[in-house]
């Protein structure tokens with residue numbers, strides 16, 4: 001419920017999330033990973049980072065390491081005959097995971113102005129829905145005839 | 146952006162000096178002013194409107210009687226292909242873009258668009274794209290595959306020569322222009338609203354521009370991909386639509402209509418925006434259901450993505466798919482209907498002033514409703530099996546595109562003309578223009594409904610006498626001639642009114658939105674002071690503050706004048722300077738596209754120009770005095 | 776009206792959401808590019824397993840080699856966030872070092888792609904030969920075009936950085952280039968999963984281990 005409210009109501013009464021215009025507003029202080037709404041992971045990340053409230057590079061290294069490991073798992077999975085029957089779902093899940101990590105952390109979407117997430121996620125959703133329908137149509141051409 | 150002093154700022158050495166003077170040819174070639182760019186969009190698009198109209202007249206003359214031979218079958222194919230392509234991509238889209246350019250920054254209280262040079266780039270790429278596409282007439286025949294270019298009819302085997310390739314390259318170039326413009330307007334509208342102008346206080350035209358831009362940005366890449374695939378098939382011998390290698394021509398239909406249906410909303414949403422500005426102004430009443438209209442626009446923008454297969458009801462997708470798309474297509478008529486009812490309710494009880502602009506808007510409502518209704522009839526896939534590829538479809542889309550978009554665009558022209566120029570168009574001639582166009586339009590496209598239901602197929606170059614289609618076709622041809630006369634009346638109106646130059650003042654219609662709060666034509670920086678917005682239709686409520694207190698008896702108009710910009714100190718004005726790099730990139734892209742068809746030498750030259758333009762662009766300061774950088 | 780207003784056109788003057796125009800432009804453009812690549816990927820998937828004649832994916836794709844280039848591209852994403860990070864902290868030496876490294880990694884990636892393409896051509900897989908070839912080559916070469924454009928852009932930025940025109944004050948210029956670069960990277964993540972790993976497994980007879988590949 002609160003999620004719905006958050007999605008569709010801005011400041012309680014506006015369904016559109018682009019904020020009220022303010023005169024001469026400065027860029028938000030969101031350039032580091034601890035801005036915004038990430039209260040919960042804040043503490044964990046504080047330990048990982050240099051602790052100044054600015055993300056240390058170590059933080060990016062960790063994400064990169066995770067990405068690298070997932071890639072290795074992908075390739076390893078591909079090489080194991082017995083796992084092949086699960087290949088398609090596994091690869092999809094892994095690539096979505098990597099995709100999300102890069103977008104959320106390297107591209108700062110997680111910490112940036114919500115509007116960017118709205119834009120990008122809208123495009124992704126429209127695109128994915130759209131092309132899924134297209135693929136379904138081409139896979140089931142003539143269904144029911 | 147930063148106030149840190151920039152050491153030894155690199156600038157690409159200039160071959161030509163940066164133009165400074167605000168006069169002459171150089172100014173028009175290098176301008177980055179959104180109003181000038183809008184004007185050029187309008188003029189070029191209107192030129193193509195005349196060309197496309199002539200093509201239409203030739204088609205109509207050919208079809209006026211049975212078995213006539215004014216056009217050969219080959220030329221007929223080229224004619225209807227280029228007519229459709231021209232009207233969609235070279236006329237309605239850029240005319241809408243002309244309005245976006247002129248009106249949106251004024252409506253949101255901005256000094257220009259967010260990226261003035263990108264805007265100029267869109268313009269030049271567009272202009273050269275139109276030229277590129279039409280070169281094909283002179284080098285071996287224009288494209289002849291219809292505006293939808295279905296393979297295998299458009300594949301090399303069945304369609305040798307360069308016509309189709311010109312069509313694809315032209316569309317891709319135009320696509321670059323549209324996407325650049327779309328991105329620009331999204332950023333402009335989201336980021337450059339005047340203080341206080343919340344999204345839900347934006348004028349509806351601006352809203353529709355935003356939705357249209359989103360659709361452009363998402364839909365045009367799909368057309369680009371289709372184009373790349375078809376070009377690759379034709380030039381490099383790939384197999385996308387080559388059934389010998391297992392390729393599936395149906396995929397082209399999917400991809401094209403994946404783009405194509407959002408495209409028809411790209412064509413109609415700006416028109417809906419224009420009408421939503423004109424109706425309240427001349428009913429002297431707020432727009433009925435602002436939120437509903439905006440919301441319906443968004444819903445249309447979203448649902449428009451999931452209906453494309455209604456263009457493919459007869460290709461054998463199967464009952465399951467056809468049923469699904471019948472349902473989605475019928476659903477999309479709901480938000481469209483919401484809008485129509487809102488417009489009618491806006492008129493209801495208003496003190497209506499029936500001038501030309503208003504007449505065109507009311508004509509829009511009526512004609513668009515007819516077109517929408519015939520749309521719903523072929524949304525039902527069983528009934529569409531009878532109608533697909535007949536003149537019934539032609540009637541449908543002309544009622545929505547001509548009766549819809551073009552009527553609304555004329556309404557917009559009459560409405561905003563005084564803002565563009567500072568003088569009024571003649572009302573009497575304007576009304577003649579409307580009446581002739583209205584009669585001609587219905588005479589031309591009305592009979593097509595029953596022609597189609599009687600079985601007359603689209604895209605045939607002639608028919609025999611015993612089909613019984615002659616009378617209706619003759620009527621349609623007469624209608625076409627009447628439309629042509631009405632367009633001539635419009636041109637005459639411009640010329641005569643220009644001679645009279647009846648001064649309009651800044652706010653001739655006692656209108657509602659911010660663009661009327663400044664002088665006509667606006668100074669190049671638009672607003673002396675960026676307005677602070679409190680309400681929807683802010684300018685209206687500044688003039689009639691009593692209305693806000695719920696008092697609508699005996700209201701008095703406040704004496705407020707439009708902004709006076711006559712004694713502004715021009716030396717304190719820092720607007721973006723002129724730049725010719727957009728022009729260079731535009732030329733370069735076009736040359737490269739030509740080269741794809743002929744020789745890689747041209748591609749290289751073109752890309753070098755693009756490179757040169759981009760480096761020059763990114764190293765020149767936006768404004769030489771303030772050294773502001775973009 | 777007063778005569779002493781200074782009239783400016785610029786971000787800092789007129790900005791209703793507080794985010795930079797450029798960044799908004801880049802995100803919107805990426806949304807648009809999603810549709811561009813989406814259509815190509817959808818076509819590829821729709822034509823998957825539909826080639827009438829060989830060479831088939833399992834004969835041609837060489838997963839170990841592509842894994843290396845994939846890894847390089849992934850790590851270049853790390854490089855560019857670090858370059859941005861140090862640029863913002865005004866540690867110019869490190870910033871330039873990482874940017875240079877990213878450029879080199881991009882070039883390595885393109886090198887791998889060129890090698891791969893010529894290798895495929897050598898094995899008789901060309902865009903003309905079957906549906907797999909057509910869809911594979913258009914998608915990967917357009918991705919390669921995106922990477923190459925990115926490399927040119929980064930080189931331009933590196934030169935600017937070296938001359939002192941790009942500094943912590945206008946780090947946004949590197950930031951949007953970074954967004955573009957990351958996007959190209961995530962497209963490759965999807966391509967690697969769909970065009971390589973999944974496709975290379977298509978139609979493999981049970982019992983063989985084709986990922987050694989490459990004959």
Ligand code: HEM
Nearest residue numbers: 409412413455456478481517520521523524533534542545
């Ligand atoms: C009420 C909403 C609408 C519905 C239900 C609707 C439905 C349809 C359907 C089912 C077709 C395919 C007919 C066939 O080929 O057999 C069609 C064609 C078409 N519609 Fe609409 N439509 C609607 C609104 C619009 C609007 C607003 C526009 C443009 C401004 C438009 C433009 C077109 C065009 C251009 C075609 C023909 C494409 C071609 O085959 O060349 N329609 N419409």
Ligand SMILES: [Cu+2]
Nearest residue numbers: 406409455456
């Ligand atoms: Cu449609």
